[in-house]
Amino acid sequence: MSETNRKFLLAKRPEGTPDRDTFELVEEDRPEPGPGEVTVRTLYLSVDPYMRGRMDAGESYAEPWDVGEPLQGGVVGEVVESNGASFEPGDVVTGNLQWADYATAKASDLHPVNPDLGPISTALGVLGMPGRTAYFGTREVAEPKAGDTFVVTGAAGAVGSVAGQIAKLSGARVVGFAGSDEKVAFLEDDLGFDAGINYKQTDDYRAALDEAAPDGVDAYFDNVGGPITDAVFTKLNVDARVAVCGQISLYNAEEMPMGPRKLPQLISTRARVQGLLVGDFAPRFEQATRDLAEWVASGEVQYRETVTEGLENAPDAFLGLFEGENIGKQLVKVGERGE
Amino acid sequence: MSETNRKFLLAKRPEGTPDRDTFELVEEDRPEPGPGEVTVRTLYLSVDPYMRGRMDAGESYAEPWDVGEPLQGGVVGEVVESNGASFEPGDVVTGNLQWADYATAKASDLHPVNPDLGPISTALGVLGMPGRTAYFGTREVAEPKAGDTFVVTGAAGAVGSVAGQIAKLSGARVVGFAGSDEKVAFLEDDLGFDAGINYKQTDDYRAALDEAAPDGVDAYFDNVGGPITDAVFTKLNVDARVAVCGQISLYNAEEMPMGPRKLPQLISTRARVQGLLVGDFAPRFEQATRDLAEWVASGEVQYRETVTEGLENAPDAFLGLFEGENIGKQLVKVGERGE
Numbered sequence: 001m002s003e004t005n006r007k008f009l010l011a012k013r014p015e016g017t018p019d020r021d022t023f024e025l026v027e028e029d030r031p032e033p034g035p036g037e038v039t040v041r042t043l044y045l046s047v048d049p050y051m052r053g054r055m056d057a058g059e060s061y062a063e064p065w066d067v068g069e070p071l072q073g074g075v076v077g078e079v080v081e082s083n084g085a086s087f088e089p090g091d092v093v094t095g096n097l098q099w100a101d102y103a104t105a106k107a108s109d110l111h112p113v114n115p116d117l118g119p120i121s122t123a124l125g126v127l128g129m130p131g132r133t134a135y136f137g138t139r140e141v142a143e144p145k146a147g148d149t150f151v152v153t154g155a156a157g158a159v160g161s162v163a164g165q166i167a168k169l170s171g172a173r174v175v176g177f178a179g180s181d182e183k184v185a186f187l188e189d190d191l192g193f194d195a196g197i198n199y200k201q202t203d204d205y206r207a208a209l210d211e212a213a214p215d216g217v218d219a220y221f222d223n224v225g226g227p228i229t230d231a232v233f234t235k236l237n238v239d240a241r242v243a244v245c246g247q248i249s250l251y252n253a254e255e256m257p258m259g260p261r262k263l264p265q266l267i268s269t270r271a272r273v274q275g276l277l278v279g280d281f282a283p284r285f286e287q288a289t290r291d292l293a294e295w296v297a298s299g300e301v302q303y304r305e306t307v308t309e310g311l312e313n314a315p316d317a318f319l320g321l322f323e324g325e326n327i328g329k330q331l332v333k334v335g336e337r338g339e
Numbered sequence: 340m341s342e343t344n345r346k347f348l349l350a351k352r353p354e355g356t357p358d359r360d361t362f363e364l365v366e367e368d369r370p371e372p373g374p375g376e377v378t379v380r381t382l383y384l385s386v387d388p389y390m391r392g393r394m395d396a397g398e399s400y401a402e403p404w405d406v407g408e409p410l411q412g413g414v415v416g417e418v419v420e421s422n423g424a425s426f427e428p429g430d431v432v433t434g435n436l437q438w439a440d441y442a443t444a445k446a447s448d449l450h451p452v453n454p455d456l457g458p459i460s461t462a463l464g465v466l467g468m469p470g471r472t473a474y475f476g477t478r479e480v481a482e483p484k485a486g487d488t489f490v491v492t493g494a495a496g497a498v499g500s501v502a503g504q505i506a507k508l509s510g511a512r513v514v515g516f517a518g519s520d521e522k523v524a525f526l527e528d529d530l531g532f533d534a535g536i537n538y539k540q541t542d543d544y545r546a547a548l549d550e551a552a553p554d555g556v557d558a559y560f561d562n563v564g565g566p567i568t569d570a571v572f573t574k575l576n577v578d579a580r581v582a583v584c585g586q587i588s589l590y591n592a593e594e595m596p597m598g599p600r601k602l603p604q605l606i607s608t609r610a611r612v613q614g615l616l617v618g619d620f621a622p623r624f625e626q627a628t629r630d631l632a633e634w635v636a637s638g639e640v641q642y643r644e645t646v647t648e649g650l651e652n653a654p655d656a657f658l659g660l661f662e663g664e665n666i667g668k669q670l671v672k673v674g675e676r677g678e
Contacts, residue, residue: 280609
């Protein structure tokens with residue numbers, strides 16, 4: 001166990017797209033747990049698009065980070081020291097911790113990771129926040145039914161890939177937008193999507209949808225926003241449901257993004273458009289994790305992870321999300337268990 | 340009873356804002372009812388913003404009118420001739436008929452008007468389609484609750500004025516946007532709105548809302564769209580509901596109207612935005628009419644009508660909707676009962 005600790009601070013608020021200068025890596029002594037706390041050694045760190053919002057000062061659903069303060073994110077780690085807390089050294093836990101080699105936390109802010117459910121990294125992906133987001137966003141908001149056409153953007157990502165497979169389980173035709181031929185092959189060949197659209201190979205998203213979703217769109221799970229979403233809205237059927245989970249294409253905008261006004265389309269379709277935050281479903285997380293674990297075990301839900309090695313490369317892993325560099329869940333591997 | 344009939348045809352499709360040349364008044368012989376039909380003499384004709392959509396060729400929820408074909412709308416009229424139909428001469432009926440002095444219809448396409456519920460003209464307003472739109476849009480889509488702040492645009496119009504009063508009955512704080520000081524006085528003094536905003540006297544809608552809706556917006560009933568709606572969206576509270584009933588500010592646009600993208604705001608608020616067509620609630624129309632008639636009788640819902648005299652002036656009455664010339668329901672008085 002190292003006596004020193006590395007951690008990332010928010011060096012400055014990004015204007016538009018963040019870059020390496022947004023982050024500052026500092027060294028300090030390994031933190032000591034206070035009474036009732038543990039020290040956790042980071043094994044995997046999650047980077048997620050929503051973190052971009054926390055870098056800005058404005059109001060959002062997640063509290064803004066202060067400049068000079070540590071960044072935080074989902075972590076799977078190993079307890080290395082316990083100061084009278086309910087976890088023991090060696091326990092594998094997950095929680096919202098610093099982007100660091102080590103972090104202290106109260107036991108009540110951590111959850112045990114059950115290694116019987118799958119590799120421990122899945123607690124940050126298919127069996128963690130992204131999986132649960134897909135689960136509730138699909139089942140409770142987009143609500144695909146048998147025979148429906150379900151469209152998802154960011155379809156090869158941590159949330160979209162699971163959302164599409166859950167929609168498939170409900171009997172819908174599933175169409176996904178993704179940013180490379182490799183991703184489209186992943187959707188169609190590995191995940192069983194009915195059609196994938198490589199949005200970087202077309203600028204006529206409407207024509208691509210006319211082909212992939214000839215009966216229109218009944219349920220839309222949006223992780224991306226912008227012009228793809230504009231095209232999907234022109235294809236919404238009567239009583240369609242739209243789950244707005246993310247809008248990654250807009251997060252780095254420096255000015256208010258403009259687009260075609262969509263409310264008129266909602267009148268003729270009576271579509272319902274609803275924002276989604278997984279935290280609202282917290283009382284039902286256990287059920288979601290149980291269902292997802294079953295589907296993973298049965299092979300009904302497949303997942304993939306893109307793993308960047310080394311805490312020092314966490315900023316690159318984060319920045320890569322906006323370039324679509326990941327397939328499936330983007331993780332940063334910080335340490336090995338039992339090292 | 341006249342032997343001739345006047346009726347309006349769609350002379351041409353408007354490009355942008357319609358004008359008098361959109362309409363052509365023609366004369367013909369008074370139509371004879373076929374078997375099972377009646378001839379109805381028009382007493383009141385309704386003009387409504389949604390008719391603008393029927394003037395265009397594109398897809399919409401209401402079938403487009405063909406050029407050279409008669410315009411249609413809600414009519415209250417008197418049966419003057421019956422050819423074996425279930426109505427008798429003298430019966431007062433309502434239905435979707437031509438913009439004409441006389442029109443024939445099957446009895447099954449007409450509904451009796453109950454004069455005990457109120458003046459017969461109310462079958463086109465507070466006790467008709469606009470009242471029912473307000474009823475279902477407020478209670479089933481915007482869902483104001485006690486203590487909520489409810490905002491409505493087109494607040495002095497046929498739908499908005501009733502929507503605001505229904506929201507008031509549920510215990511919400513009610514704020515209305517309208518286009519003149521006279522309308523604002525109507526909202527505040529006659530209808531019991533908590534605040535009215537004359538949008539023609541401010542261009543900082545957000546600042547006006549900061550004052551009128553200091554606790555944010557929980558329920559929004561939108562008849563207008565455009566920049567006012569943009570401002571309301573910036574004030575939406577968590578779990579807000581938006582009923583998209585109309586977008587009159589956009590109906591005459593010649594190019595795709597652009598505006599600030601709103602989906603990001605839905606994530607942080609988890610707001611639900613839903614289009615509204617009153618026809619979807621047809622199985623429950625009777626209940627709505629009964630409730631509305633009770634509220635009108637008790638004085639809990641007030642209504643006003645703006646009456647234009649003469650069929651020949653129907654186009655002006657329609658065009659005036661887009662200038663905000665009406666307070667309450669805009670009607671065209673075409674004939675007197677028993678003439």
